[in-house]
Amino acid sequence: MKKRLTLSTFLIILISTILLSSCSTFNNSSGAIELNISAAANLKEAMEEIQTEFKKINSNINLTINYGSSGSLEQQIEQGAPCDIFISAGQDQMKFLNDKSFLLENSDKDLIKNDLVLVGPKNSEINSISDLNTDKVKKIAIGEPHSVPAGKYADETFQNLNIKNEISSKLVFAKDVKEVLAWSTSGNADVGFVYKSDVLNDSNSKIIEAIPDDKHSAIIYPIGILKASKNIDASKSFEDFLFTDTCKKIFKKYGYHLT
Template identity: 50%
Template sequence: MKKKFSILTLALCLMLGAVGCSNNSSSSSSSNASSAASSSGDSSEKVELNISAAASLQEAMVELEKEFKNINPDVKLTVNLGSSGSLMQQIQEGAPCDLFISAGAKQMDTLVEDGTVEKDAVKTLLTNDLVLVAAKGEKVDSLDALKTDDVEKIAIGDPESVPAGKYAKEVLDNTKLYDNVKDKLVLAKDVKEVLSWVQKGNADVGFVYLSDATGVDDVDVVLTTDDDSHSEIAYPVAVLKDSKQAKVAQQFEDFLLSDTAQNILEKHGFNKVK
């Protein structure tokens, strides 16, 4: 009887062991399959591309991003907009950025000088025009009108960090108006804030890019400044030297320079690269 019981016990242990091995094998197979699936799925995971771009590109960038995603659906664009000076400082302090679009050469040149960007990598993306805008109904029709009592506040971007503000100051200097209107100047953090102040009546007039005023109904473009009254308004673009997504960033830059993207930029008031 004891012998039979021992045999039954042994058989039961063998059966349980077989089941355990089967479960372990199944678990191992499942784990391997999951690992393989994860590995094979890497190719379809989205690549995040960090773009730092001048605030004046805000509206155009929405359409550019949509068009680029039609071509590269697996690329996620994270766009950081701001004044070129602020963006430059963020990049220098280690903020994630794969591609930089500045509204002025000064900021890009600084990144070239400190080794963040290769000099040969810099290209001109587009050009722009500087215009004087006024709230509808304002009695301003020339630069000389800025000296009159009809204009109490003139909004410009901070010349130290905002390229549009730098160009505006150049215009005022070169037309001998600066000393007459310097007490009327109010400095904004970027060109979009300048436009907003004029729209809300916080400033009588402001200097912005033509692209900023394009399609805006509640301001009038009083005049377009002469090209020889300020430095050339060109937007340089470059992939950062240490970009972890350099290949994809280069693809986005090539797209920006394509006819498709250039047509979009022109529609938003920018000038195509010649």
């Protein structure tokens, strides 16, 4: 004799079927892992090439890269912005996050190094940093020292050369090194301080002078994995990939030094 289903039993079966179907659909259509990466603005060109190479061997991992000044990115992370991996152009920002326990233990590593250079437009008549306190230069573009590591390194250079007081009225502050470079080559500023990697392949700019390493803090780019990441294993895979020979060649191509 067949038993008739009660209404409550029927509803339980129906809901269970819907849930199982939804889960199955989710698992089949969303197999890809999404990684959110916050990276210093001047890493854009190198990271785009690295992203392509990484995808060749990790087709199930999608990278979404948010570029900006290291200070701004650090603040976004502190305020809860989704982020699995942080790559900074300065050690201060990474240290701050580590001290505040935002980073996965032992995940922060020194990745690459860079050089600070004084740049101007291709036809610039400025010959050296000694011209900064002459009438040849009206505006000097640098990143905001409190949020842009390149700006901090420039400020340290001014102090070590004892020219900060003489040139302070000429300084104009940009949100990141990309903006500094744009100002320095468009005429909005006579010169600017950026990284060597920013101008190595830029046909509109001229490196006027490379700043000696002893005039500023070491320019080191650290990488770290956020403790709040929901994809720790995938994040570790990408971090490890950045230290492979493939990525080393890409970084060197864009003017970075290996640590």
